[in-house]
Amino acid sequence: MSQMPQQAALPKCPSCAEPVEPGDLFCGACGYDLSVVPEPPQDHPTLTMNGASGDGVDWPAPEPDRSGAPQAPHLPADLPGTDSGGTPLPEHGPGTDPHGHGSAPQPAGSGVRFDRPAEPEEYPLQAPDPRVADNPGNTAAPEEPAQVCVACRAGRVDSDGYCENCGHAQPRERDHVERESGPVAAVSDRGLRHHRNEDAFAVGHTALPDGTPAALAIVCDGVSSATRPDDASTAASQAAGDALLAALPRGTHPQTALHEAIVAAAQAVNALAEEPATAREHAPHQNAPACTIVGTVVTSGLLVVGWVGDSRVYWVPDDRSAPAARLTEDDSWAAQMVAAGLMSEAEAYADERAHAITGWLGADAYELEPHTASFKPDRSGVVVVCTDGLWNYAETAEEMSEVVPADAAERPLHSARVLVGHALDGGGHDNVTVAVVPFPAPPQGAGSA
Amino acid sequence: MANFAKSHVPQFSMDVYQNEYLPEGGREVNAIVTVTSTGGGTVGSAAAPLYPRGQGPSAAVALMVDCSGSMDYPPTKMRNARDATAAAIDTLRDGTHFAVIGGTHVAKEVYPGGGRLAVADAATREQAKQALRRLSAGGGTAIGTWLRLADRLLNSADVTIRHGILLTDGRNEHESPEELRAALDACAGRFTCDARGVGTDWEVKEVTGIASALLGTADIVADPAGLAADFTQMMETAMGKEVADVSLRVWTPVGTTIRFVKQVAPTVEDLTARRTEAGPRAGDYPTGSWGDESRDYHLCVEVPAAGLGQEMLAARVSLVVPQADGSVQNLGAQGLVRAVWTDDMVASTSINPQVAHYTGQAELAQAIKQGLDLRKAGDFDGATAKLGRAVQLANASGNADTAKLLAKVVDVVDAATGTVRLKTKVAEADEMTLETRSTKTVRVKK
Structure with missing residues (x-):
């Protein structure tokens, strides 16, 4: 369903108005050389691994075929037999074809071009699921539509989250997370090189005792070399977010509240070290779960940041002629070298030890030193809270301000997606998590206008 | 926890030991699957016996x-x-x-x-x-x-x-x-x-x-x-046997090849060629009858290479018993063998200790067999090399029984380096004992 708008927006041949497909070099109807037409700039970033954009996308969805034409459907029923657990696979009769290919005429394959004028076909590429079309309530569907593997699109997904056909792990809920809370939005993505998302975040908004609004965002990056880093980041972000939402309405000063929230997060991570490792984890080395933390609290006049580790906060004013700034100082080897005057920034960050962190949350941390700082910006802007998965691709404040969209304060969720997309386009070597918080916090109910 | 609803069948459990991390382009996945059955038997079981004393399955x-x-x-x-x-x-x-x-x-x-x-x-x-x-x-x-x-x-x-x-x-x-x-x-x-x-x-x-x-x-x-x-x-x-005709059922996804399936404890027994197909992508390997016991299996599969950050199920291992009506009863226990591609060299280059141990035990059995064959064939240099390697492996893995048997066939100069001399006179019984028991393995020290 979510694919339909894309089809309506198919480009047309500039000569004969025949619809052309994205990969075509020549128009199939008139032979017009499409390469002379500049491709419209792709103004939408890579938002998710499946390339879909816009709200309401069913994520995860199978990657759309590049040619736009569906492949011959491989169905689980093509190969009768049992699943890996020994139970017979459910039969997929033609009427229960999950794609609806079986009951619709096959559209032209990817190697075929349209040599005739466009037919006024309502669904030129893919017929709708007959069950959905004929039976909007969809209550009489003969069986649950089997979840189909996103990797091979042939096998069912078993209860362990693996494909019954090709064995590939299916995207997990945490692979890509988007959340909005009042004026704050955050997006977290697994990236392209890691097998799971070890980042986590919390966003929230509340009101101070005087009725003025406050928004908060917490971002945590699990330390991969530790055991269960994903659990650590989840526990820390939850604990810190909950602590802030409890403390701020009581009138605790935001900076104190953030300090206490980081302490609460540290305790939550420490507690994990006592729990037994999850059954799936046969890690070669077992050590205490650990993560970084960075957070911000934004009120009508105050901007507070706090952190442990190398996740960062950037300040990007709406008026881009004003300078942007990085508001945190990494607990990292490189930052310490630079701070101590032992190396230049370029030298330090070129060293392979650059990203070794010197502060983290976890039972094996030497000493918990939460850093906090508060600012009173004299103009409006956005606060970007992120893990190194993003700032590796926009390290300086200037680079960050270039990739933050101009309307970031109005569309924080969109901006967070754009920033995640920037990291993925750059290679996505790490998990990416970005929270975007507008400053000053807009009054309650003012909406995003 | 004896499950009386399923009488006549002890409780099976399965543990998988593996390093699931593969480097970019890595294809070979090794895992040791430990199968343990309890609840029926005679010795060493914490669970209540399935059968009253003095009775058992027919x-x-x-x-x-x-x-x-x-x-x-x-x-x-x-x-x-x-x-x-x-x-x-x-x-x-x-x-x-x-x-x-x-x-x-x-x-x-x-x-x-x-x-x-x-x-x-x-x-x-x-x-x-x-x-x-x-x-x-x-x-x-x-x-x-x-x-x-x-x-x-x-x-x-x-x-x-x-x-x-x-x-x-x-x-x-x-x-x-x-x-x-x-x-x-x-x-x-x-x-x-x-x-x-x-x-x-x-x-x-x-x-x-x-x-x-x-x-x-x-x-x-x-x-x-x-x-x-x-x-x-x-x-x-x-x-003490409780259940007969147990098969190890191995399911692998499309595109994977099973390199081998071996029982590696208590003895080495290659089961690879004894596969019977059991539906698409699944095959059964016979394990015989089980009492209260524990056995280890070494599974090696080759998976199609996938990109960094990908994860897949390389094999799903379960246990089945054929029933009279031609169907099979699944014994419940199952193990997942996974493959995860990572650019973390530390993770992808480490070898799981269990896999390393049993790879060594299988090589030990092989070295003894080859060494004795060479000795019989009159190739004393070859026999010395093979039996020396066997002494080294037995010493390193703590297989004391096999080391003792080897010492009756060769004079051990240095066990750590595998330096040995063939004995000139070997009692026939000693040589046959070594040959017969060469496949006996010891479990990894935990």
Whole structure:
């Protein structure tokens, strides 16, 4: 369903108005050389691994075929037999074809071009699921539509989250997370090189005792070399977010509240070290779960940041002629070298030890030193809270301000997606998590206008 | 936690030990699957026994005793075989079906006769022992005929466990190797069988081949006086079996190849070629019957390379038992073998200690076999190299039993480097013991 708008927006041949497909070099109807037409700039970033954009996308969805034409459907029923657990696979009769290919005429394959004028076909590429079309309530569907593997699109997904056909792990809920809370939005993505998302975040908004609004965002990056880093980041972000939402309405000063929230997060991570490792984890080395933390609290006049580790906060004013700034100082080897005057920034960050962190949350941390700082910006802007998965691709404040969209304060969720997309386009070597918080916090109910 | 709803089947559990991390482009996934069954049995079980004391699943046992002419040289051999068989009969649980077969170039029913099985009680035990006195040596050796008769008798009763115990003292001279092979193929999967060689005039490969094909144990009883204790122990193990015909079912996704499936503990047994297809992408590997015990399997699969950050299921391992109606009962336990591609070199280059240990144990068995073969063939340099490697492996992995046996065949100069000299004089019994027991492994020190 979510694919339909894309089809309506198919480009047309500039000569004969025949619809052309994205990969075509020549128009199939008139032979017009499409390469002379500049491709419209792709103004939408890579938002998710499946390339879909816009709200309401069913994520995860199978990657759309590049040619736009569906492949011959491989169905689980093509190969009768049992699943890996020994139970017979459910039969997929033609009427229960999950794609609806079986009951619709096959559209032209990817190697075929349209040599005739466009037919006024309502669904030129893919017929709708007959069950959905004929039976909007969809209550009489003969069986649950089997979840189909996103990797091979042939096998069912078993209860362990693996494909019954090709064995590939299916995207997990945490692979890509988007959340909005009042004026704050955050997006977290697994990236392209890691097998799971070890980042986590919390966003929230509340009101101070005087009725003025406050928004908060917490971002945590699990330390991969530790055991269960994903659990650590989840526990820390939850604990810190909950602590802030409890403390701020009581009138605790935001900076104190953030300090206490980081302490609460540290305790939550420490507690994990006592729990037994999850059954799936046969890690070669077992050590205490650990993560970084960075957070911000934004009120009508105050901007507070706090952190442990190398996740960062950037300040990007709406008026881009004003300078942007990085508001945190990494607990990292490189930052310490630079701070101590032992190396230049370029030298330090070129060293392979650059990203070794010197502060983290976890039972094996030497000493918990939460850093906090508060600012009173004299103009409006956005606060970007992120893990190194993003700032590796926009390290300086200037680079960050270039990739933050101009309307970031109005569309924080969109901006967070754009920033995640920037990291993925750059290679996505790490998990990416970005929270975007507008400053000053807009009054309650003012909406995003 | 005995599950009484599923009586007659002990509880199986499965643990997978592997390093799931592969480097970019990595394709080979190794895993050790430990299968443990508890809840039924006789020894070492914390769970409540499945059967009241002195009872068990219905079982049938056939005792095959070599009565060829050579059993009279020395005469103590026949006497000891008779005593050992009597001791085994005394170990039979009441209600167990049993038969005694005297084996020469033909198979004779010694007890009860008439193509039937006797049901063990005080009276039948006594009658069987009386019948044993009539056993006399004379004739040749055709083990295939003994096995075929045992198969006929064992399958005349409707029982859960079917087991054979075979004793021989000589080579299978009165039938061709093909005939024995055909008999083993016919019997495989129909009953399990332990095989013992008494004295030193038998062929190690024949006896281990029988045990391997029929999923039993093989051993040497060099001194006939030790037979009774060995037979008693074998029968006790047989009486402890709870469930027969268990298969290891391995499912692998499209595009993967199974390099091998090996049992690696308590002995090395390559099961790769014994796969029977069980639906798309799944195959069953026979493991025989189970009591209260634990075994380890080494699974090696080749998966299609995937990009960094990808994760896939390389194999799903479960246990199944065929049912009378042709379906299979899944025993519940299952293990997942995973593959995760990472650019973390530390993660992808480490070898799981269990996998490393059993890779070494399998190499140890191989080195002994090759070393002894080379020694027999007169290639003493090759034999020294192979047996030296075996000494090194046995030493490194803490396989003390095998190390002791090796020390009777070679003089160990330095175990750590595998420097050895072949002994000039080796007792035949020592060499045969080493060869027979070369596949015995020890478990990894935890």
